[in-house]
Amino acid sequence: MSIKDKPPSGPRLIGNILLLLGGLFLLANIFLPQIFGNSTPQVPYSLFIDQVENGKVSKVYVAQDEIRYQLQENQELGEIQGQVLRTTPIFDLELPKRLEEKGIEFAAAPPARNNWFASILSWVIPPLIFVGIWQFFARRSMGGGGAGALSFTKSKAKVYVEEDSTKVTFDDVAGVEEAKTELTEVVEFLKNPQRFLDIGARIPKGVLLVGPPGTGKTLMAKAVAGEAKVPFFSISGSEFVELFVGAGAARVRDLFEQAKKKAPCIIFIDELDAIGKSRAGNGFMGGNDEREQTLNQLLTEMDGFAVGGATVIVLAATNRPETLDSALLRPGRFDRQVLVDRPDKSGRLRILEIYAGKVKLDDNVDLSEIATRTPGFAGADLANLINEAALLAARNDRKAVTQADMNEAIERVVAGLEKKSRVLSEKEKKIVAYHEVGHALVGAAKPGGGKVAKISIVPRGMAALGYTLQMPTEDRFLMDESELRDQIATLLGGRAAEEIIFGSITTGASNDLQRATDLAERMVTTYGMSKVLGPLAYEKGQQNSFLGDGMMNPRRMVSDDTAKAIDAEVKGIVENAHQEALAILNGNRDLLESITEQILENEVIEGPILQDLLDKVNLGDKVSASVS
Ligand code: ADP
Ligand code: MG
Ligand code: ZN
Numbered sequence: 001m002s003i004k005d006k007p008p009s010g011p012r013l014i015g016n017i018l019l020l021l022g023g024l025f026l027l028a029n030i031f032l033p034q035i036f037g038n039s040t041p042q043v044p045y046s047l048f049i050d051q052v053e054n055g056k057v058s059k060v061y062v063a064q065d066e067i068r069y070q071l072q073e074n075q076e077l078g079e080i081q082g083q084v085l086r087t088t089p090i091f092d093l094e095l096p097k098r099l100e101e102k103g104i105e106f107a108a109a110p111p112a113r114n115n116w117f118a119s120i121l122s123w124v125i126p127p128l129i130f131v132g133i134w135q136f137f138a139r140r141s142m143g144g145g146g147a148g149a150l151s152f153t154k155s156k157a158k159v160y161v162e163e164d165s166t167k168v169t170f171d172d173v174a175g176v177e178e179a180k181t182e183l184t185e186v187v188e189f190l191k192n193p194q195r196f197l198d199i200g201a202r203i204p205k206g207v208l209l210v211g212p213p214g215t216g217k218t219l220m221a222k223a224v225a226g227e228a229k230v231p232f233f234s235i236s237g238s239e240f241v242e243l244f245v246g247a248g249a250a251r252v253r254d255l256f257e258q259a260k261k262k263a264p265c266i267i268f269i270d271e272l273d274a275i276g277k278s279r280a281g282n283g284f285m286g287g288n289d290e291r292e293q294t295l296n297q298l299l300t301e302m303d304g305f306a307v308g309g310a311t312v313i314v315l316a317a318t319n320r321p322e323t324l325d326s327a328l329l330r331p332g333r334f335d336r337q338v339l340v341d342r343p344d345k346s347g348r349l350r351i352l353e354i355y356a357g358k359v360k361l362d363d364n365v366d367l368s369e370i371a372t373r374t375p376g377f378a379g380a381d382l383a384n385l386i387n388e389a390a391l392l393a394a395r396n397d398r399k400a401v402t403q404a405d406m407n408e409a410i411e412r413v414v415a416g417l418e419k420k421s422r423v424l425s426e427k428e429k430k431i432v433a434y435h436e437v438g439h440a441l442v443g444a445a446k447p448g449g450g451k452v453a454k455i456s457i458v459p460r461g462m463a464a465l466g467y468t469l470q471m472p473t474e475d476r477f478l479m480d481e482s483e484l485r486d487q488i489a490t491l492l493g494g495r496a497a498e499e500i501i502f503g504s505i506t507t508g509a510s511n512d513l514q515r516a517t518d519l520a521e522r523m524v525t526t527y528g529m530s531k532v533l534g535p536l537a538y539e540k541g542q543q544n545s546f547l548g549d550g551m552m553n554p555r556r557m558v559s560d561d562t563a564k565a566i567d568a569e570v571k572g573i574v575e576n577a578h579q580e581a582l583a584i585l586n587g588n589r590d591l592l593e594s595i596t597e598q599i600l601e602n603e604v605i606e607g608p609i610l611q612d613l614l615d616k617v618n619l620g621d622k623v624s625a626s627v628s
Contacts, residue, residue: 040068040084040085040086041083041085041086042085042086042087042088043085043086043087044087045087045088045089045090045092047087048067048069048085048087049098051069051071052098052099052102052104053098053102055072055102056071056072057069057070057071057072057102057104058070058071058072058073058104058105059104059105059106059107060099060104060105060106060107061106061107062089062095062106062107065088065089066086066087066088066089067086067087067088067089068084068085068086069084069085069086069087070083070084070085071083071084071085167222167226168219168222168223168225168226169223169226169227170223170226170227172219172223172354173216173219173220173223173379174343174347174350174351174353174354174379175216175343175344175346175347175348175350175351175379176215176216176220176340176341176343176347176379177347178338178339179209179220179338179339179340179341180220182336182338183207183220183223183224183338186204186207186224186228186313186315187224187227187228189203189311189313190224190228190230190264190265190266190311190313191228191229193264193311203311203313204313204335204336205302205313205314205332205333205335206302206313206314206315206316206333206334206335206336207313207314207315207316207334207336207337207338208272208315208316208317208318208321208328208329208334208336208337208338209221209315209316209317209318209337209338209340210317210318210319210321210337210338210339210340211319211339211340211341211342212319212341212342212378213319213378213380214378214379214380214381215340215341215342215343215378215379215380216340216378216379216380217270217317217319217340218268218270218317219379220340221234221266221268221270221315221317222234222268224266224315225265225266225268228264228266230264230265230266231259231262231265231266232265232266232268233255233258233259233262233265233266233267233268234267234268234270235251235255235267235268235269235270236269236270236271236274237269237270237271237272237273237274237275237276238271238274240252240274240275240290240291240294246290246293247290248275248290248291248293248294248297249293249294249296249297250297251294252294252297252298252301253297253301255267256301256304256312259312260312263311263312264311264312264313265311265312265313266312266313266314266315267312267313267314267315268314268315268316268317269298269314269315269316269317270316270317271317271318272316272317272318272324272328272334273318273319273320273321273323273324274291275291275294275295275298276295276298276316276318276323276324276325276328277291277323277324277325278323278324278325278326295325295327295328298328299327299328299333302314302332302333303332303333314334316334317340321337341458342376342377342378342458342459343377343378343379343382343458344456344458344602344603344604345371345372345375345602345603345604346371348370348371348374348377348382349367349368349371351379351382351383352367352370352371352382352385352386353367355382355383355386355387356386358386359386359389359390359401360399360400360401361400361401362398362400362401362402362403364402364403365401365402365403365406366403370385370406370410373410374410374414375424375429375457375458375459375603376424376458376459377413381413384413385406385409385410385413386401386409388408388409388412388413389401389405389406389408389409390405392405392408392409393405424459424465428465429457429600430596430600431498431502431506431508432457432465432466432508433457433466433596433599433600434497434498434501434502434592434596435466435494435495435497435498435506435508435509436455436456436457436466436467436468436494436599437455437497437592437595437596437599438493438494438495438496438497438498438581438585438592439452439455439468439490439491439493439494439497439512440452440455440468440493440595440610440614441493441497441584441585441588441591441592441595441614441617442489442490442492442493442496442580442581442584442585443468443470443490443493444614444617445584445588445617445619446485446486446489446490446580446584447486448479448482448483448484448485448486448487448490449470449483449486449487449490450470450471451470451471452468452469452470452610452614453469453470453471453606453610454467454468454469454604454605454606454610455467455468455469455595455599455604455605455606455610456468456469456603456604456605457599457600457603457604458603458604465508468494469606470490481523481527481529484519484523484527484529485573485576485577487519488516488519488520488573488574488577489577489578489580489581489584490581491512491513491515491516491519491577492512492513492516492574492577492578492581493581493584493585494508494509494512495509495512495513495578495581496578496581496582496585497585497592499582500582500585500586500589500592501592516574516577517570517574520570520573520574520577521566521570522539523573524538524566524569524570524573525537525538525539525555525566526538526539530569532565532568532569533562533565533566533569537556538555538556538558538562538566539555539556584617584619587618587619588617588618591613591616591617591618594613595613598613
């Protein structure tokens with residue numbers, strides 16, 4: 001799949017003229033009702049009121065089912081000058097008064113269109129649909145071709161209403177300090193690009209915010225714009241999906257064109273995975289032409305704007321980075337990833353404080369207790385929690401939100417989250433804690449996999465209930481055998497801890513076992529590290545599997561005896577590592593208990609505190625004896 005659109009060549013000219021006509025008809029079909037209906041961007045009522053209050057509105061037309069209004073001509077950044085917007089009215093007795101106070105002209109909306117018009121449309125539309133379908137197939141059979149014939153669709157659709165960029169700042173986002181620190185640089189750059197350019201620093205073009213839903217990725221992107229005080233063009237990946245062929249690409253091009261005019265500014269693409277899905281994945285099924293064209297256009301635009309030196313930074317958000325096309329992650333595109341993770345206890349407290357500040361709280365409310373009881377909650381869940389509690393208080397005619405309201409709200413939100421299996425019981429939390437500390441202790445005793453930098457029992461992603469983070473001591477491309485053995489032992493440390501403490505094993509270790517076994521198998525079949533089997537490669541490099549849904553490493557044809565020997569070797573390596581892990585943990589039982597206690601209390605241990613604890617790991621004789 002080529003990245004750039006080819007300009008249409010000679011023989012295609014007649015086809016293109018036909019296409020153009022067809023496209024015109026199709027467009028008329030699509031846009032005519034909209035011009036008379038709802039082609040003006042719709043905004044929430046609250047934004048409308050906001051703009052009224054801030055004197056940004058010049059005229060208002062009120063109809064029964066919609067309000068149309070025009071913005072002032074003399075706006076600075078933020079809004080588009082003189083743009084007409086619409087909103088859905090709510091029952092608001094204050095509105096006329098508000099408008100009068102601000103001296104805004106208002107009137108009843110122009111009368112609805114005549115009936116004869118509708119009847120003509122009903123005559124014209126059926127044949128147009130026909131032409132539309134013909135046009136669709138004609139385009140498909142010509143293959144790809146980008147948005148050439150249809151490029152005049154651009155700028156008709158202003159989906160990316162710029163938002164009031166001064167609203168959200170970093171103060172409104174809490175519990176994601178690392179992400180904030182990383183994005184501060186982006187803010188600095190947007191504020192003062194020249195300083196960076198003078199030194200010749202390379203500026204990130206694309207920054208990808210990665211994290212589970214509701215952790216504040218969208219909010220964070222707005223905060224970056226707010227901090228830097230630059231315009232913010234926002235569009236959601238899912239908006240592209242329903243478009244007809246070519247329009248998505250045209251819209252992307254238009255978006256970047258508009259953004260360049262307003263540079264420095266931010267383009268924010270929410271739900272990037274909706275357009276950025278890996279193209280390799282569905283190669284055999286024909287894929288989705290529209291999405292692919294949109295993706296290609298996005299890549300082209302991102303590659304393009306370095307040349308002009310325009311300071312446009314593209315932020316994007318996704319909760320499924322693993323599904324993204326690898327082309328998106330290449331240098332010069334979204335080469336920077338910022339993790340926006342679920343908050344830990346202190347982060348949750350800070351988020352609760354933000355939202356509690358917006359409601360009336362009774363004195364008996366203990367926010368830090370609430371933070372303790374809500375592991376696994378994302379920022380959106382916490383905001384939701386406070387709101388639930390406030391609703392409960394209001395329903396019961398209370399003047400302020402009490403701790404009892406909070407408790408009931410927690411139960412409600414937890415019930416919702418439990419369905420999504422994100423909240424752990426006390427027992428499960430304990431198992432996860434021992435499991436992770438098991439990894440950490442073995443990792444500290446056998447540092448071949450890197451230095452243990454963080455232990456967390458804040459659930460992350462869908463599968464991982466906790467995690468232990470190891471940092472490579474230096475950039476490495478080669479690993480030796482003992483380091484691989486260390487890694488396998490560390491992977492088994494979690495399960496070994498469960499065995500020692502609970503005498504039973506949970507399903508939580510299955511991913512660890514998978515990875516440990518894979519590593520051991522590769523040691524034997526790919527790296528030739530087995531003395532028994534010798535330096536032979538029993539695997540035939542990586543190949544695309546036929547159905548295109550993943551890679552597999554086919555084994556070379558081997559005799560039954562060899563196959564058995566491979567199995568025995570792999571099993572031996574894993575079992576040996578398992579015994580090592582058990583020995584290390586048995587030799588450090590006290591430390592296992594005390595660190596687990598601490599992690600249950602704080603949920604996350606990292607930095608110097610963790611180093612002090614792990615320095616106490618005892619590498620007794622028993623441990624080194626079992627290394628063979
Ligand atoms: P995402 O884009 O990651 O799915 P959003 O940014 O849409 O999440 O978050 C939804 C809402 O939840 C936000 O508008 C905000 O009210 C609240 N929220 C989420 N995370 C945070 C946070 N870290 N700090 C403050 N509020 C948050
Ligand atoms: Mg979002
Ligand atoms: Zn594990």
